[in-house]
Amino acid sequence: MARFYITTPIYYVNDAPHVGHAYTTVVADALARWHRLAGDDVLFLTGTDEHGQKVAEAAARHGTTPQAWTDQTAARFHDAWDALNVDYDDFIRTTEPRHHETVQRFLSTIYDNGYIYKGLYRGLYCVSCEDYYTLEASAQGRCPVHGQLLTEMEEENWFFRLSAFEERLRDYYDQHPDFVTPETKRNEAYAFIAGGLKDISITRTSIDWGIPVPWDPAHVFYVWYDALINYLTAIGYGREDSSVATWWPVSHHLIGKEIIRFHCVWWPAMCLAAGLEPPHHVQVHGWLLVGGQKLSKTMAAEGAVRLTDIAPVTLIEEFGVDPLRYYLLRETALGNDGEFSYEGIIQRYNVDLANNLGNLLARVVRVVETKCAGLAPAPPALAELRAPAADAGARAREAWERFAPHAALEATWSLIGATNAFLERHAPWKMEPGGALEAVLGEALEALRIVAILVSPAMPAVSDEIWRRLGLAGSPTEAGLAGLAWGQSPGGARLEAGPALFPRIVSPS
RNA sequence: AGGGCCGUAGCUCAGUGGUCAGAGCAGGGGACUCAUAAUCCCUGGGUCGUGGGUUCGAUCCCCACCGGCCCUACCA
Numbered sequence: 182m183a184r185f186y187i188t189t190p191i192y193y194v195n196d197a198p199h200v201g202h203a204y205t206t207v208v209a210d211a212l213a214r215w216h217r218l219a220g221d222d223v224l225f226l227t228g229t230d231e232h233g234q235k236v237a238e239a240a241a242r243h244g245t246t247p248q249a250w251t252d253q254t255a256a257r258f259h260d261a262w263d264a265l266n267v268d269y270d271d272f273i274r275t276t277e278p279r280h281h282e283t284v285q286r287f288l289s290t291i292y293d294n295g296y297i298y299k300g301l302y303r304g305l306y307c308v309s310c311e312d313y314y315t316l317e318a319s320a321q322g323r324c325p326v327h328g329q330l331l332t333e334m335e336e337e338n339w340f341f342r343l344s345a346f347e348e349r350l351r352d353y354y355d356q357h358p359d360f361v362t363p364e365t366k367r368n369e370a371y372a373f374i375a376g377g378l379k380d381i382s383i384t385r386t387s388i389d390w391g392i393p394v395p396w397d398p399a400h401v402f403y404v405w406y407d408a409l410i411n412y413l414t415a416i417g418y419g420r421e422d423s424s425v426a427t428w429w430p431v432s433h434h435l436i437g438k439e440i441i442r443f444h445c446v447w448w449p450a451m452c453l454a455a456g457l458e459p460p461h462h463v464q465v466h467g468w469l470l471v472g473g474q475k476l477s478k479t480m481a482a483e484g485a486v487r488l489t490d491i492a493p494v495t496l497i498e499e500f501g502v503d504p505l506r507y508y509l510l511r512e513t514a515l516g517n518d519g520e521f522s523y524e525g526i527i528q529r530y531n532v533d534l535a536n537n538l539g540n541l542l543a544r545v546v547r548v549v550e551t552k553c554a555g556l557a558p559a560p561p562a563l564a565e566l567r568a569p570a571a572d573a574g575a576r577a578r579e580a581w582e583r584f585a586p587h588a589a590l591e592a593t594w595s596l597i598g599a600t601n602a603f604l605e606r607h608a609p610w611k612m613e614p615g616g617a618l619e620a621v622l623g624e625a626l627e628a629l630r631i632v633a634i635l636v637s638p639a640m641p642a643v644s645d646e647i648w649r650r651l652g653l654a655g656s657p658t659e660a661g662l663a664g665l666a667w668g669q670s671p672g673g674a675r676l677e678a679g680p681a682l683f684p685r686i687v688s689p690s
Numbered sequence: 691a692g693g694g695c696c697g698u699a700g701c702u703c704a705g706u707g708g709u710c711a712g713a714g715c716a717g718g719g720g721a722c723u724c725a726u727a728a729u730c731c732c733u734g735g736g737u738c739g740u741g742g743g744u745u746c747g748a749u750c751c752c753c754a755c756c757g758g759c760c761c762u763a764c765c766a
Contacts, residue, residue, distance in 0.1 A: 189766080190765095190766065192765090192766075193764070193765060195764080195765090196764090196765070196766095199766085200766090201765090201766040202766050203766085204766060205766040206766080208766095233764080234764090235764060302763085365694095365695065365696090366695085368694090368695090369693095369694055369695065369760090369761090372693080372694070373693080373694080373761090376693075381763080382763070385763095403763070404763095404764085405763080435766090436766075437760095437765085437766040438695080438759095438760060438761090438766090439760055439761070439765065439766080440761095440765080440766085441694095441760085441761080442761065442762085466766075467695095467759095467760095467766095468759080468760080468766075469766085470758090470759080512702080512703095513702085513703080514703080514704080517696090517703085518695090518696080518758095518759070518760095519702085519703085520701090520702060520703090522702095524701090525701095525702075528701095528702090528715065528716090529715095531726095532714085532715065533714095535726060535728080536726075536728055536729080537728090537729090539725095539726065539728090540725055540726055540728050540729070541725085541728095541729085542725095543724090543725050543726065543728085544724050544725035544726095544728080544729080545724085545725085546725090547724055547725060548724050548725085551724080552724090587703095591713090591714090594714095601728095601729055601730070602729085602730060602731090604724080604725095604729075604730085605721090605722075605729065605730040605731085606730085608722080608723095608724080609724075610723080610724035610725090611722095611723095611724090680726095681725095681726050682726090683726080684726065685726050685727095685728085
């Protein structure tokens with residue numbers, strides 16, 4: 182049996198869940214659902230990143246402990262994913278004991294292998310940013326953001342010998358051309374490696390909200406160092422090695438483009454340092470942009486846009502869970518930046534969902550009601566829609582397998598379009614009762630049954646509802662990919678009309 | 691500031707070293723009335739950011755510039 186291990190980044194708890202987080206998570210969920218549909222053994226992991234200075238400070242500001250603070254803030258994330266019908270298999274929090282254990286094992290191994298040493302971190306510090314900049318990153322000794330003079334500060338830290346892996350990383354990239362997709366992002370990571378790697382500081386003494394360094398308890402690991410390792414914690418690294426052997430070779434990390442360096446350079450190097458193969462695949466996606474500007478905290482603070490303030494729940498209330506999921510998956514090609522707008526959601530909703538899909542179901546069910554007493558005719562074996570259905574299924578399958586949900590949905594909608602056109606050609610509403618009429622309607626119903634399956638990774642609830650209204654036994658997920666084959670409707674089922682699946686949105690605000 | 695990605699029809703985006711550069715939506719024309727004023731058919735021709743260069747020939751290759759964005763010890 183094929184296996185599929187998909188991860189999202191773990192989200193930093195200080196952020197409130199916003200549309201950007203939802204985007205990544207929904208994509209991962211849809212991919213996981215597709216693979217389950219295909220009968221694969223799937224492990225879908227998401228979670229929260231809970232260490233670091235910012236968290237400790239936020240907790241202090243709220244007059245509570247970091248642990249109590251993260252208990253609250255982490256809850257916002259799994260609540261959001263529940264609201265979005267995200268069916269994750271595991272939700273990891275970096276404050277969990279299992280994670281501490283794995284991190285210490287993993288980094289001790291790297292230490293034992295000689296890739297961690299003590300050094301002096303010297304950096305230029307910006308008081309306003311509360312952050313360090315390297316000399317190269319600074320604007321002639323001034324903060325690139327604030328323009329103030331930077332002060333030089335230094336700190337004794339443990340360093341990871343990243344520089345030792347330049348050659349091995351290049352070899353790995355050369356031997357695994359699909360390690361990072363899409364190709365432009367791969368090139369970006371590769372160019373960074375080829376440009377030369379410097380050792381990086383991986384511990385802090387200035388804070389204590391982190392995982393202690395086993396061999397030097399005065400230090401805690403820098404957040405990113407412990408965060409990346411969550412992907413191994415969840416599969417039992419250092420605790421259940423057989424599970425690592427099962428899942429690590431089929432691991433897929435879904436990440437946003439801003440964290441390419443961590444996942445495509447640091448992380449594979451860390452794995453190599455620990456004597457582990459790098460992850461199997463990293464899929465990078467772009468950003469949702471609003472009016473050409475990113476949904477960032479900085480912009481929000483400046484009042485330019487406030488979309489990070491848009492909670493997924495707000496959009497769910499306005500459009501429904503599945504329409505939102507559909508929009509996120511369909512609107513932009515994974516890997517590219519995409520435009521995010523209310524107008525865009527409304528258009529997708531009205532055109533793709535209400536007019537094409539919802540209306541198709543409504544018109545077919547209506548004609549069956551009036552002409553066939555509401556009983557579904559079985560599909561004919563010789564059918565015009567058989568080829569378009571097979572084609573849509575094949576294209577959708579190929580698209581999901583190459584992490585292209587937008588293309589999978591586009592393929593699915595080609596079948597919906599073909600079915601609407603088919604109805605126009607035959608005009609069953611004008612036909613006399615009889616075999617010919619039943620054949621036409623049977624065909625249309627069969628196409629809808631297949632659409633219900635194809636649409637299930639993106640819109641699970643809608644998929645189930647279509648299935649139910651078609652009077653079919655079982656469920657689309659139970660039918661699986663085998664259910665895509667033409668001619669499986671038994672016929673004779675009683676259809677249910679029901680209210681509009683997607684009532685048109687008439688007057689957008 | 692340095693490194694990187696991107697800039698294609700009104701909008702959102704595909705795409706290729708060379709026959710007329712594509713799709714969806716919007717717009718225009720027609721058909722139909724089963725359906726959520728839905729559906730179906732036809733249609734419009736955009737200096738492929740700007741200026742150079744390489745080439746027999748570039749939107750796709752190289753350089754510069756302009757604009758947007760990402761990274762450079764927060765961050766999908």
